Amino acid sequence: MTVPFVLLILGALAAATAPRLLSRADWPEREPVLALWVWQCVIAAVLLCCVSAMALLASAAWWQVRGHVFAFAPTGVVDAYGLSSSYGRWAGTLAILLALGGLWTAAMLTREVRATRARRRRRRAELRERAPRLPGETVPATERLVVLEDTRTDAWWLSGADQRLVITTAALNRLKGRQLDAVLEHEQGHVRARHDLLLHSAGALAGAFPQVPVFAAFRDQVHHLVELAADDTASRRVGRLTTALALVELNEERGVFGPGAAATATLPGRVHRLLEPAPRLSPARRLRVTACSLLIPAVPLLIAFGPGIGALT
Template sequence: MTVCLLLLSVVALTAAVPAPRALTRAAWPEREPVVALWVWQCLVATVLLCCLTALVLGAAAVFHTVRDRVFAPAPPAVTAAYDLSTAPAWAAALTMLLACGAAWTTAMLGRELVEARRSRGQARAQLRERAPELPAGLPAARGPMLVLEDDYPDAWWMPGHPPQLVVTTGALHRLTDLQLDAVLTHERGHARAHHDWLLHLSTALA
């Protein structure tokens, strides 16, 4: 169980509190947002992996069945190195706490995905009511695009299957063909990187 405590210490003392604070207070993420996003994802992955590993080791220490399954491929020396044969009294409570946290996180992620799918369906229905399909003959390279009658210049990518670019008439009046292609390429980058998934995961974890 010493390894479990070390993993949770890493979560508490580095990845979960000081590192995010340092990241939000730093000035460089404004200049390098992609790098900052990768750093943030690494921090989240570190926290999740540490908690999951601590849960598995805690369950292996408390339950012999779990221990036999987890360490079945490993030689006896590995099991002895983790010292899981004698679990302290608080091991069961810690394991249950981690299991409840994992179950709660999974439930929140599931709820977020269901809510996102419902909201996306409603948004697509509203968009279909507000704007007709573009007439045939537009360049196919621009992909599926929906035009909204609005003086405010705006464009965004609607995730889903298939993903769809939404552009207002205000943007079309102000953008050249080259600029519109640049906007489409930028929004395609969001879709290709699945940034909507990252937003759902962040919301669920929050």
């Protein structure tokens, strides 16, 4: 009956130490896609620890659950876990708490998705009001740009079935040369990589458990890393200088580059990163980091299935 305890301790250690270790690393800024992969592996490991511990604790508390969890297990596997009925009271309590945490997470994720859909509907309604189609007007399937009359410099990607890059006339007047292509590639990079799913998941976990360091750090880092990844997508297509100039032109009027800029502004760092890029990791090191990241969620699985595998050998 020690396996659930080991899983809970491992999950707590990962949740407490992973943000510190990743914040001290010097490579996430250079490899944002790889850093996003590592973060997802860490979060998957924490969640696997909780789910596996919940299943084993519930199996110890209720024989009905045990019958479902070990339905296809050969004889002797259940005995290897030591699921004694004497642990029923506190095991059941812990299992219920973990199950409530899972339900709360699902509820927060649902709320996050609904809020996003509501914002998308409002933006579409605003777009239809500010840029209505004339009677009989048809929009070609290849057209992906909508220009709005506005004195503010702004651009965003309107996701959904009818995807469009929406840009204001002020931004269009400021963007020169291939800078518009850089903005388009940046926004399409978000869409192709499905960054919205990562942002929803990170926001739901951080909203459900604001006191858990790993979930709060995951949300903050995802917001930062997806922008870096999209910057890299644009820079590979139009060049780093063009992408950096496009960021400056779009955001200069917001006061994020001057001496009075907020200390938390990330745009100056993004522009500096594009203009003076640090060397990327070698292919061999990227491969090692990717392989080691796969081991992170594999550890709780090995711990959870270890006694059963040992009973079969």
